[in-house]
Amino acid sequence: MTVILETRKLKRTFGAVIAAHDINIKISSGEVLGVIGSNGAGKTTFVNMVTGYLPPSSGEILYRGENIVGLPTREITQKGICRSFQIPQLFPELSVLDNVLIALSVADNPRPALFKTAVNPALEKRALALLDRFSIAQHAHREVGVLAQGIRKLVDIAMATVAEPELLFLDEPTSGVSADEKMAFMATLISALKATETAVLFIEHDMEIIETFSPRVVAFYEGTILADGRTEQVLTNDKVREFVIGSEFHRTEATAEEEA
Template sequence: MTTILETRFLERTFGAVYAARDINITINEGEILGVIGSNGAGKTTFVNMVTGYLEPSSGEILYRGKNIVGKPTRDITQMGICRSFQIPQLFPELAVIDNIMTALILSRQQGISLFKSAVSCELKQQARDLLARFKIDAYADQEISTLPQGVRKLIDIAMATVADPDLLFLDEPTSGVSADEKMDFMQTLIDALKSSRTAVLFIEHDMEIIETFSPRCVAFYEGTILADGSTNDVLKEPKVREFVIGSEFHRETSMQQGGQASC
């Protein structure tokens, strides 16, 4: 496997408080990685440091072997590391396809003032192709403000992929999506991203989503990495069960597996 990102002893302090300490993570090309942990465990701090929104207090962030600590967010994005946010970053007054075309234009480093002159049949087709990849092309001409949260999130993530990033960070992609739609939402998302070699790291609180869609899992606790490995092994770790997911979840999972085995 080709390593695209490696962090070494990454730390971030706020005064005497450690928001992240000794974060050592390696991410490989095309890998899907789930991140779990309670609020304040250091998950978003880690993502913010890698994407340039927060400078580490110490440590290294190596992207394809080069240290990117201190580089501006825009430069990191252009290098191939992108992200989406828990709250979609969209233009609510514009139609869906206009949001996608705006992202395409900006990814080519063209000014937003050139939007009208930059629009072409080719650009529109690229936007429609991207929407079809995420199965939201039926919404192309609708205004963002009229759409449900799940569709908005897919649009936001689609916009984050316009430059075909090597690595994509997703901050709680299923947050705000109804419980009965989460699994279909994630399946659509994973299918769309698997069509490229983009590695995906997603932060998630729903353990069923983690079990189903992330072969590898990293558990954060109080700014440190509690466990890193196959999802099945991580969720069985006693410390992860105690401090992150709770023993009740483990009992329910065991009962479900036992019930399936006895059928």
């Protein structure tokens, strides 16, 4: 696989506080990568730096060989790096279809002319096809505000892909999704993204989700990378167990073994 993103010695400080230090990560086309770590470990800081929401204090961010440090967020998005936030960025009073149509219109015309008709049959067809890919077309005409959290998140992530990104960052995609819906939600999400060969990096605290959907894991601890590799190797790493996963994961494993 081709490496599309590489960070070299990426660092971010806030005064005397080091939020991220010596972050070296490579992401290949079509790859699915899970990121774990406690709150404040540097995960979101890393994503914010790559997507242009936070300038690094030092280091390089290479997207297809080009250093994108210092570029505006919109330009980074146009190059093919997009993100979805932990809290969906939606218009709750509008329908699902209207939300996606707005996203498509903005992606097609970043500076649309006033009074120009934005919606047309071709655009609506694209919007419905996108909703179908994420298995939410049946909700097209429902108001976003009345939908379950999992559906709202799928709408938000679908909107994040309207620019057909090559790399998508997801910040805790299953946060707020009920426990009995999480696995189906992630299965739908990953299937939709694999259909377009989009590389995905997602931050997640649920180890069952990580084990099931992420072939590779990066573990953050105190602003540095503690481990990076195949999921089974990272999750059995002694330091990752001690400093990142903790006793909660050990209890989950023990329970699973007893039930087996």
